Every structure is written in structure tokens, then in C-alpha cells.
Amino acid sequence: MMVNPPEFLAMRFEEHRPHLRAVAYRMLGSLAEADDAIQETWLRLAGSDDRRIDNLGGWLTTVVGRVCLDMLRARKRRGEEPLEHRLPDPVISREGETDPEQQAMLADSVGLALLVVLESLSPAERLAFVLHDLFGLSFEEIAPIVDRTPATAKKLASRARLRVRGAAPPPDPDMSGRRRVVDAFLTAARGGDFDALLALLDPDVVLRVDGGALTGGLRAIRGAAAVAGQLDTFQRMATAATTHPALVNGSAGLVNTLDGQPLSVMSFTVTGGRITAIDILSDPRRLARLDLGPAQD
Incomplete structure (x- = not known):
């Protein structure tokens, strides 16, 4: 035909x-x-x-x-x-299961x-x-x-x-190394360990949090001491939510859910073995539009 x-x-x-x-x-x-x-x-x-x-x-x-x-x-x-x-909108996928279209989306880190x-x-x-x-x-x-x-x-x-x-310093090429740093961050947050958290952060680290219109949009905190000073918030998030490891824009990240509903998406940039950027999307309206299914299985 x-x-x-x-x-x-x-x-x-x-x-x-x-x-x-x-x-x-x-x-x-x-x-x-x-x-x-x-x-x-x-x-x-x-x-x-x-x-x-x-x-x-x-x-x-x-x-x-x-x-x-x-x-x-x-x-x-x-x-x-x-x-x-x-x-920006994050692209979420399960580690090791990126489909061809996501591979094209996330090439070049x-x-x-x-x-x-x-x-x-x-x-x-x-x-x-x-x-x-x-x-x-x-x-x-x-x-x-x-x-x-x-x-x-x-x-x-x-x-x-x-x-x-x-x-935007380039991330470390070793994905397993980046995942170890993110896992260590999660351990320090859950345990409320300020010194362990501080040791993971680059001196010039930037934390960006986008909670949407209800929280005033994007907020940025810079410097290791200031970011580590958010430990109480990290600890509440890590202990109250169910945390799922995920690829966020092709890099090691976390998807946090509460009672099955998305609470936040966290993306980490790891350079030289330390965290240089943490980006957190917690805007409920935008989270509802994202495909977070693979990360929540």
C-alpha cells in the first residue's frame, strides 16, 4: 500500500x-x-x-x-x-531507564x-x-x-x-559518585548532622527553591554556611516525606512524596565531589503537571 x-x-x-x-x-x-x-x-x-x-x-x-x-x-x-x-520544568526519570526521547532531552548534561x-x-x-x-x-x-x-x-x-x-560549573562525569554525594546529603539531613552536611557543600553553593506564587516564587540562598543553616527544613522534609531516588534532568536527584502526592523535586549539581547547586521545585500546581510516575513506583 x-x-x-x-x-x-x-x-x-x-x-x-x-x-x-x-x-x-x-x-x-x-x-x-x-x-x-x-x-x-x-x-x-x-x-x-x-x-x-x-x-x-x-x-x-x-x-x-x-x-x-x-x-x-x-x-x-x-x-x-x-x-x-x-x-525551569524538570525532566524526571528512573535511573537506568531513560527512553530515547528523554536521552535526547537530557544530552549534554x-x-x-x-x-x-x-x-x-x-x-x-x-x-x-x-x-x-x-x-x-x-x-x-x-x-x-x-x-x-x-x-x-x-x-x-x-x-x-x-x-x-x-x-553553572559542569557536573562531575561519574554518575555513581554524584549519587553517593546525594545519598550522603539525605543521610545528613535525616540525622540532623550539621557538620556532615556542611562538609558536602561547596563554599559557593547556591540553593534555589521555587514554591510557586503562594511562597513568593523563586528564592535563592548562597554560601555553604547559609545553605547548611537550612538543616531544620531539610530534616523535616527528609523525615516527613517518602523519598525516591530519581534522575532529575539526567543527574542524581530526589522526588519527595507525602501520602502518595508529590511534595517536591530536588536536583543536585555535584562538582569536584561537592554540591554546588541544589534546586527544589515545590510548587503544587507545577508538580501536578509533571510525569513523576517512574520515580514513585
């Missing part, structure tokens, strides 16, 4: 969907908006003459990048609260700490950095998307890279 052209085009698009969702997620930090960007990309493909497209993957990446850039700029025009005032920094970039800087540094597009390919010259696109990516390196 012959496949008609629209069905064939849809089938080819689906082959690229994991990659496109990965690009959109890095650009937008929102799973729902990433899906909206993918839908808009499909509509543009469906309305085009695909016979004139030599490299479908490259064409789709360019289009989804342009769609995401427009969405980022629209946020500013509408005067929306910047996403840097809340944590795109942890929450890195996504937080990306939220602080200008839309053009973010696009240049994401498409070049994370997906390998040339500046000649990026330049038309941002309406700049290749040299200017290169400068945009360079500025973004400097900010990322300064604010």
Missing part, C-alpha cells in the same frame, strides 16, 4: 521530534511551551513545499529555533514574569542549574549558545535566524558561554 505524501511527511517529522523537543526545551525551559513550538514547526512544514527542502533535519532545527526565538521575544513584549524568576543560567540570557544569546554549543550548528546557519552576521552570532554565543561557565 502506497503511503500518501502527507502521511509520509508526518512520518519523517516524527523521526525528528525528539531532537526538536530537545532544542525547544533548552531554548524555552518549559515542557509545555516546547510542545507548542514543535506543533508550530509541524504546521510550517505542512504548509511548505517539502520538495524544495534538501536537508529536512537542518530545516526543522532552523525553524524550531526561529519559533522559539519569537516565543522568547513575545514573553518580553507581553511583560510576563521572566522565567528566571522560577525554576543540561541540568536545572544550567537552564537557570540560560533563562538570564537575552533571546539572541540563548539561541546562539544553544544551537552552536549544544547542537553544533555553524554561525553561518545561526546568523539568519537572529538577523545578524555570522561574526555577530559568534559574539553572542561567546558572551553567553562566559556567563554559563561562570554561573
